[in-house]
Amino acid sequence: MIFNAPFISVMILIIFGLYAMVFRRNLIKVVIGLDIVESAVNLFIVSLGYVKNGIAPIYTNSPGGAMVLPTPQALTLTSIVIGVATSAMLLSFCILIYRYYGTLDTRKVRRLRE
């Protein structure tokens, strides 16, 4: 059971993030919700590669023994970089929307429907 703790927290984080994206009215909070989902997915990938009592997968001066799987860490690193780009772009959209609309309230940011 205790070994499932990372996976349970992944699910909880995803639900929190989706809740924020759907029900929060501020666009910045929507972006935060997206970032929470992203962190949850990253946590999921990293915990997949965890080996009990494993050491960091660095070969120089390795003391021997089991190593943690390096591929998920490489994937997470890439995913974090992509996430930074996404957040930066979404937040710059928020800045532009605020400049033209004067608000970040999702109920008021709907000029496309008119």
Next chain:
Amino acid sequence: MSVWDFIITNAPALAIAVPLLGAFLTPLIYRAGRKTALIWVLSVLGFTEFLALLLVYLVNTYGIQVYVFGGNPSTLAIPPDSGGIPIRIIFTVDGMSAFTALISSTIGLVAGIYSVASEKGRGAQDKFFALLLLLVVGMMGMALTGDLFNFFVFLEINSLSAAALVSYRIHGGKAVEAAFKYAVVSSIGALMILFAIAILYGEYDALNMAMIAERMYQTGFSAMDMIAMALIVVTLAMKCGAVPMHYWVPDGYGEAPGEISAMIMVASQASLYGLFRMCFTVFGLSANTHSLGWFLIILGLLSMFIGVTMAFLQHDIKRLMAYHSVSQTGYMLLGVGVGLATLGTSAFNQYGLFAMEGGIFHILNNMLYKGLLFLTAGAIIYRVGTSDLNKMGGLAHTMKFTAIFYLIGALAIAGIPPFNGFVSKLMIYESVYQLNPFLAVVAAIVSMLTLASFLKVFHSAFMGPKLYNVKEVPKSMLIAMGILSFFIVLFGIFPNIAMTYLVAPAAHALADPVGYITRVLGGGA
């Protein structure tokens, strides 16, 4: 080794590397002047187009191309000391990949030519062209890669650059609002795909599509595979704009500049490619393809019908066309869905393969005529300054070429001979009819409604008294529209050219997951 040999050996990698490096050099070269930068961008796009054509040639002549990054030689998929696992990043180019790469680079080249004039005088053009090249990279990468995580990365490149391009003309904040919506929807979708990829990785300890498909086939289709498949299929269906996940399409396509709408339309067809690749190659051997195929068919029917009926309510020319692309995506899902539903049965050879060829031919045709229609809409907005159909009228008096190009596109999308839409629609009617007559009836009705809707646009935009004293659009825009019109007429009169060299190899490649897997896992060439 001569340059020519180098290009042939490394064609799959170069098809990504050339536009990628070209994109990042564009802002630098732009400092030397707009003209130099335009020559640079167009030659990069032209070279990418050449590489895509080369890939089509190589695949048609020598079969599936495997390119291993860092491999020595570059076709060595499984190194001898790896324990039988393809550990490196592998690009696998089969008929369908080469086909998608070709349509992606073609629309990139056409949009590049078009934006020479249409974006003249706007700010931040160096970034515009850099993003345009990056969008081409995203589409090509999704088409060529054989690695799931790589697919996610290119999907994100695709989404980010497309969202940034949607917001390029700020349009009083409206374009930014549309771009925000598009970016949030595609990012959450990409994260779900990453989640599914992580599930598959945790289960099968591999990221290579062929390896996952092979191991899934050996161990059987588990509940976790089901979750991963549902996440991937639903997300990619959303990215290609199928009803009921189409809500971002009218905003995104409607607010983008004309040539970018055409490119995003093809970018969503790259997602459609991803959907087909996952359904056929990764899950095709293990999952229940019959029900998966029917899922695609139902999505297709809904998209066709709801897309076209929503289009009737629109009075904004770009939004109207955006709803029509939802409807056209339905035809492709229908055609390929029928192929997937009958995969592995005797019905597949009777009509399933033919339906798939129709669906895939429709992807090519849709790129041509829908791209052309978006370009004409961009041309109208360029001259008139409004996208509201109620304010337009009488444009055929002065914009004669645009009117002719519009008419070609409209007749092609409605499936009137001798234009290309007729061929692929006829193929779809003839084949899906044998699975269930109802499918063909819906497809035919939607086709008629499409014709009605586009004639309405033609009437309100081009006919009537002269309201605007406008000139014809600049030459580069006319050239771009002319290229697409030429191919519409060519493939309408001689559909065998496209069928033999592009469509049939693509359909056969999709229908043969075993060939794909053995080509990758069978070791080096």
